[in-house]
Amino acid sequence: MSTRLGWTAALMLSALSLVPARAQDAPKTWDVPMGGNSYLTATSADAAKRGGRNDRWNSPDNVTSVYFRVDRAAELNIALRAKVPQGESRIRATLAGKAVEKDLKGAETADVPLGKVVMKAPGYVKVDLQGLKKTGEVFADIEALEVTPTGKDAAAVVLNYVKDNKDNNFYWGRRGPSIHLGYELPKGEPTEWFYNEVTVPVGSDPVGSYFMSNGFGEGYFGMQVNGENERRVLFSVWSPFKTDRPGEIPEDQKITLLKKGEGVHGGEFGGEGSGGQSYWLYPWKAGNTYRFLNRVHPDGKGSTVYTAWFFVPEKNNWQLIASFKRPKTDKHLTGAHSFLENFADRQGYLSRGALYGNQWSCDVKGEWHESTVARFTTDPIGRSLFRMDYAGGAKGQQFFMRNGGFFAENVKPDQKFTRESTPAKKPVIDFKKLEGADLGS
Incomplete structure (x- = not known):
């Protein structure tokens, strides 16, 4: 059974259907779904004893890491597609080692810009997400990362990640390649x-x-x-x-x-x-x-x-x-x-x-x-x-x-x-x- 990491509803939704159409000549934005590309990589000692996870993003001890691969040197603008069902939250996002803090609110899904990553060679990008403060039950419900290449060669950039849950791909993709x-x-x-x-x-x-x-x-x-x-x-x-x-x-x-x-x-x-x-x-x-x-x-x-x-x-x-x-x-x-x-x-x-x-x-x-x-x-x-x-x-x-x-x-x-x-x-x-x-x- 595929692990969900608590990102409610996001696994089966199409992020593309929630944003307005972009101009044909604009850089392609890649939507990296949480369901098949994220892991709980740090947690509290108590959660670790229970199996190393928490099904809801409600603990500041939890760090969820999201991974995707870029096929060449590139500059990437990264945003978070998220909503906060109740109250307001403050989170920390760490992009390729650089931390930024963001305030989130609103029960409707919205895009939250996180910053830019510069890749000097092909390889994987890691984005860490950690909750800092919240007034509701959870810090946020996350659907996906939005990754937009920039620069003159942006159209040629290709990202690799687990793109869909067909045939239970989120589960098999999270296990990794045999x-x-x-x-x-x-x-x-x-x-x-x-x-x-x-x-x-x-x-x-x-x-x-x-x-x-x-x-x-x-x-x-x-x-x-x-x-x-x-x-x-x-x-x-x-x-x-x-x-x-x-x-x-x-x-x-x-x-x-x-x-x-x-x-x-x-x-x-x-x-x-x-x-x-x-x-x-x-x-x-x-x-x-x-x-x-x-x-x-x-x-x-x-x-x-x-x-x-x-x-x-x-x-x-x-x-x-x-x-x-x-x-x-x-x-x-x-x-x-x-x-x-x-x-x-x-x-x-x-x-x-x-x-x-x-x-x-x-x-x-x-x-x-x-x-x-x-x-x-x-x-x-x-x-x-x-x-x-x-x-x-x-x-x-x-x-x-x-x-x-x-x-x-x-x-x-x-x-x-x-x-x-x-x-x-x-x-x-x-x-x-x-x-x-x-x-x-």
């Missing part, structure tokens, strides 16, 4: 095993992050930040029956949990497809490198078995996460990939990133093959240019991905990148000693 690395697997013998290593740099792991390491055609396996004091290793397999509601899956198309490791939770998931899910509560740490291993093989009876192991450095062994059987499926591992996403829309203004290195696959004959080429892609929020704070590529022996945080650099999707080869790091794993490796054989 990005992916698709690894090239060798041609020839079918792939049965896939191995990958993930390192999350210190400070790149905000709550809501999913650093997915070993993706395949029917599921995914990686590690998450689920709360300030909770982290998980998560492994899921989709059902062949397409639905977001697990209860709708027919019995003959349900994912079966064959086995799970000690302390691992097993169950179902829904919302973005449905299927079998498992997770292990494990306090993984940023700065450390973690190893992931998957096996995918048909059981010879019309189903395929998917198994995941996570290497625990403290114990120096491979922990079984789970083994699932997927019906109506007869195949080995395909579609090896990693992805980086934020699943907490309130955290979409924070940056996250990871390094992915030493990818290897093992075929049905037991031969290891290194994967050094990956294709970088993004989801519809990135492809629509609603959000452009994403990047990916190769650095030395590792691939990297980064998203969120409204950083200026952007890497165009659909490019292939090649990392340096790491033949000395080829995995040495005795498959026969892995718990659950005999399932479905």
Whole structure:
């Protein structure tokens, strides 16, 4: 469900319908709706304990930050489209680091000029809003920022932001762009095993992050930040029956949990497809490198078995996460990939990133093959240019991905990148000693 941040009615209104027509030769004004482009970035300690938000703009402790991107150096006049339902208010607006204070009043929507921002290069603009004094219940109801480029090249300036709530874009846009690395697997013998290593740099792991390491055609396996004091290793397999509601899956198309490791939770998931899910509560740490291993093989009876192991450095062994059987499926591992996403829309203004290195696959004959080429892609929020704070590529022996945080650099999707080869790091794993490796054989 899309977070609203308390800006009443504004999410579904068209600001353009509330202003008089402008002359055809006037600079274009861009309306940046609050619903998909604003975040509560500071709040009181009490509100933080309740989840870090306040649904109404009634606390002077709250700071709401609005973001949009400009595609070139430009001068921008910025105004606030707002109304004050009751009484009068005084607010502070901080534009690219410069603070101004404004008095607001009037129950009818009006434009309040805030000032000018000068951008010397392409990148994101941040506008902070904070209430100072009020006589009514709320400081204001805000619909949008109005941004008008000025100067001789004003007509050429393009702004990027989440423009509408079609298909729940405000929610997905606030989460930020999901990005992916698709690894090239060798041609020839079918792939049965896939191995990958993930390192999350210190400070790149905000709550809501999913650093997915070993993706395949029917599921995914990686590690998450689920709360300030909770982290998980998560492994899921989709059902062949397409639905977001697990209860709708027919019995003959349900994912079966064959086995799970000690302390691992097993169950179902829904919302973005449905299927079998498992997770292990494990306090993984940023700065450390973690190893992931998957096996995918048909059981010879019309189903395929998917198994995941996570290497625990403290114990120096491979922990079984789970083994699932997927019906109506007869195949080995395909579609090896990693992805980086934020699943907490309130955290979409924070940056996250990871390094992915030493990818290897093992075929049905037991031969290891290194994967050094990956294709970088993004989801519809990135492809629509609603959000452009994403990047990916190769650095030395590792691939990297980064998203969120409204950083200026952007890497165009659909490019292939090649990392340096790491033949000395080829995995040495005795498959026969892995718990659950005999399932479905």
